[in-house]
Amino acid sequence: MTTRVQTARRPMLAALPxxxxxxxxxAQWIVVGLFGVWIVGNVLSAPQQVLSVLLLGITYGxxxxxxxxxxxxxxxxxxxxxFAHGDVFMLGTMVTITVANGWLGLDGTQAWYTTIPLLLLTxxxxxxxxxxxxxxxxxxxxxxxxxxxxxxxxxxxxxxxxLLQNVGAAIWGFNERPLTSSGASIFPSKTLFNVGGFPYRxxxxxxVLITIPVLLVLxxxxxxxxxxxxxxxxxQDMDASRMMGIDVDRTIAFTFALGGALAGAAGLxxxxxxxxxxxxxxxxxxxxxxxxxxxxxxxxxxxAALGALVIxxxxxxxxxxxxxxxxxxxxxxxxxxxxxxxxxxxxxxxLGEATADRA
Amino acid sequence: xxxxxxxxxVWSKLPGPVRHGLLPAVVAxxxxxxxxxxxxxxxxIGTNSTESQLIPTVPTMVIMTVYVVMALGLNVVVGYAxxxxxxxxxxxxxxxxxxxWFATQxxxxxxxxxxxxxxxxxxxxxxxxxxxxxIVGAVFAALFGIVIGLPTLRLRGDYLAIVTLGFGxxxxxxxxxxxxxxxxxxxNGPNGLTPIDALGFGSLHNQWAFLPSVYYSVTNATSYYYxxxxxxxxxxLFCCVRIRDSRLGRAWVAIRExxxxxxxxxxxxxxxxxxxxxxxxxxxxxxxxxxxxxxxxTFPGDFSLNISITVLCMVILGGMxxxxxxxxxxxxxxxxxxxxxxxxxxxxxxxxxxxxxVPQYTYGIFGLIIVVMMLLRPQGLIPGQRRKVELExxxxxxxxxxxxxx
Numbered sequence: 001m002t003t004r005v006q007t008a009r010r011p012m013l014a015a016l017p018x019x020x021x022x023x024x025x026x027a028q029w030i031v032v033g034l035f036g037v038w039i040v041g042n043v044l045s046a047p048q049q050v051l052s053v054l055l056l057g058i059t060y061g062x063x064x065x066x067x068x069x070x071x072x073x074x075x076x077x078x079x080x081x082x083f084a085h086g087d088v089f090m091l092g093t094m095v096t097i098t099v100a101n102g103w104l105g106l107d108g109t110q111a112w113y114t115t116i117p118l119l120l121l122t123x124x125x126x127x128x129x130x131x132x133x134x135x136x137x138x139x140x141x142x143x144x145x146x147x148x149x150x151x152x153x154x155x156x157x158x159x160x161x162x163l164l165q166n167v168g169a170a171i172w173g174f175n176e177r178p179l180t181s182s183g184a185s186i187f188p189s190k191t192l193f194n195v196g197g198f199p200y201r202x203x204x205x206x207x208v209l210i211t212i213p214v215l216l217v218l219x220x221x222x223x224x225x226x227x228x229x230x231x232x233x234x235x236q237d238m239d240a241s242r243m244m245g246i247d248v249d250r251t252i253a254f255t256f257a258l259g260g261a262l263a264g265a266a267g268l269x270x271x272x273x274x275x276x277x278x279x280x281x282x283x284x285x286x287x288x289x290x291x292x293x294x295x296x297x298x299x300x301x302x303x304a305a306l307g308a309l310v311i312x313x314x315x316x317x318x319x320x321x322x323x324x325x326x327x328x329x330x331x332x333x334x335x336x337x338x339x340x341x342x343x344x345x346x347x348x349x350x351l352g353e354a355t356a357d358r359a
Numbered sequence: 360x361x362x363x364x365x366x367x368x369v370w371s372k373l374p375g376p377v378r379h380g381l382l383p384a385v386v387a388x389x390x391x392x393x394x395x396x397x398x399x400x401x402x403x404i405g406t407n408s409t410e411s412q413l414i415p416t417v418p419t420m421v422i423m424t425v426y427v428v429m430a431l432g433l434n435v436v437v438g439y440a441x442x443x444x445x446x447x448x449x450x451x452x453x454x455x456x457x458x459x460w461f462a463t464q465x466x467x468x469x470x471x472x473x474x475x476x477x478x479x480x481x482x483x484x485x486x487x488x489x490x491x492x493x494i495v496g497a498v499f500a501a502l503f504g505i506v507i508g509l510p511t512l513r514l515r516g517d518y519l520a521i522v523t524l525g526f527g528x529x530x531x532x533x534x535x536x537x538x539x540x541x542x543x544x545x546x547n548g549p550n551g552l553t554p555i556d557a558l559g560f561g562s563l564h565n566q567w568a569f570l571p572s573v574y575y576s577v578t579n580a581t582s583y584y585y586x587x588x589x590x591x592x593x594x595x596l597f598c599c600v601r602i603r604d605s606r607l608g609r610a611w612v613a614i615r616e617x618x619x620x621x622x623x624x625x626x627x628x629x630x631x632x633x634x635x636x637x638x639x640x641x642x643x644x645x646x647x648x649x650x651x652x653x654x655x656x657t658f659p660g661d662f663s664l665n666i667s668i669t670v671l672c673m674v675i676l677g678g679m680x681x682x683x684x685x686x687x688x689x690x691x692x693x694x695x696x697x698x699x700x701x702x703x704x705x706x707x708x709x710x711x712x713x714x715x716x717v718p719q720y721t722y723g724i725f726g727l728i729i730v731v732m733m734l735l736r737p738q739g740l741i742p743g744q745r746r747k748v749e750l751e752x753x754x755x756x757x758x759x760x761x762x763x764x765x
Binding site for chain 1: 441443445510511513514516517518520521522524525526528529532533535536664668671672675719720722723724725726727728729730733734737
């Protein structure tokens, strides 16, 4: 009796996995290189334009950073892509308009010593509203599903997003909503200086100046306070932290409150900068911010801020430059393409650690 | 001695196929005959009354068949294989633009007529037989699904969802900007492609008089589109049920329940997942192609994210993984979307004397349905037996989608 030893046939592409990492790395460098060439080309053809667009990008980036942090905080702790977060931000813009313009009567004509305290009051109101709303959403829609299959809360979040959009539209209308009836910003908007014919206004500077302390406070909260420590513990291991006596439900609620408050602040800055809002802009801006969080390494706070800056710059470059630039029509596609490429080729993002689980 | 037989005894004595086939057969017959008794239904309630608006019209029924096909296709991806796809509309677009490219005057200097019916030879452009295009559109969408799937299906769970969402946003924008792809007008941009050739049986009409040579030549063209749509639903249902019970279908369920265990038992993960994508996309493309032909046009605005979410909502509402539930979910939600909500709103306003514009809030209502269903009845209206067990037991044994190494 003869026995036939079966040898496994070698697939043609068996060697490919060994090289795939190198290919991956080379491809990453090629992408970065092409991007560099494009920037240099633009700098050479219109240096002043690049500078003005750069400043605009930093402003966008600041707003995205505040929203992206909300995504990254929530993902870090319960691994949920909170699709409704962008719409919480949108409601923040709406509440800002109602409070600042409707209730407090600010319309940009008041002197700075009345404007600033009232604006701070509005900021507090918007942050409190969005924080409270986020906590309520978590309580009603996500907490009952915490032990359910992972896709269940994700699908719920999508439903929640649509629901919030329509709530916003029902209260504030389906049309574009201007900040003030005159169309002016409440922020002082005098031109500080001109770069290549484009004015840099005070309000752009204010957006950045308000974002930085907010980020610093957040970093302090997460790094140095007891609730922050509890957050990090729960993010690492929910069961173990429960055994250590941490109130997991409260910690998660605190995280949502924090994320919501940041979205509220972002809402105020956005509407002061753009001077108008719409019921459906939250979803897309939220996705951009989520891309930023992924790009930076989801779950990583510094990464989210860095990713937001990069996304803001890319958007501004794409919409403002002229040398071999796709232009405004393609902004969404470019940002989502970045999202896909990062998730497929570098799921840990710029600053995140590589984990087996994520991809 | 004669024993009196009750109705129940007669029923239980009938052969099995009759017992199991009777209800579907009656439903199918009622559906096929729908255009013939639609007017009787409305006159029963009162022609032109507000209440009669609640009865789905034949055009609404056509759209319902389109969405049922799409929901069944997405059910393959989400319900069977457990891969959340938020960009399903991309495949719908792929099918629709196949019809748009090869049955319109888009590429006018080129003049190709291939077995097309009802298109005079003086009309320029590429005109290929639209029946054939239905297949081409479906196959093109399936290939598109493979192209999208190969790099992305390595990702798991929520990351896959977000990548598909990205594709679902890129495709409409690319189509919208498609009037100038490197200087070429490919998709005619926001103006869309129109008119698309109608369906028709050409010379078969001479043999069987009830088959119109081209649909617009008969007065009840919508009924013919409806019957065509029903045939597509029947085909999709047949495929879905057969594939579900096949080796491939069981592999999908195995992957959905525990990916690592499935891989350990020798299920090739990538190939099986990619096939789920391709087959789901196939039906999406077919539905898109048929809808474009029915509307005789296709626009980038037809492919918003909302469509993806609506179809997902249909699958969830009906019951993931159960074809009958998904059919019900697809029919109910597309009916509400195109006619029902408006009719309900009108009736409500009539009675209460208010003036709500209900259709404006369609997507808010869908969002509410998603949230409420996930919280109260995650298995859907008609859950699959297997899914029900999973949802009850799945919690205990950890997550069922995400069987990842933790």
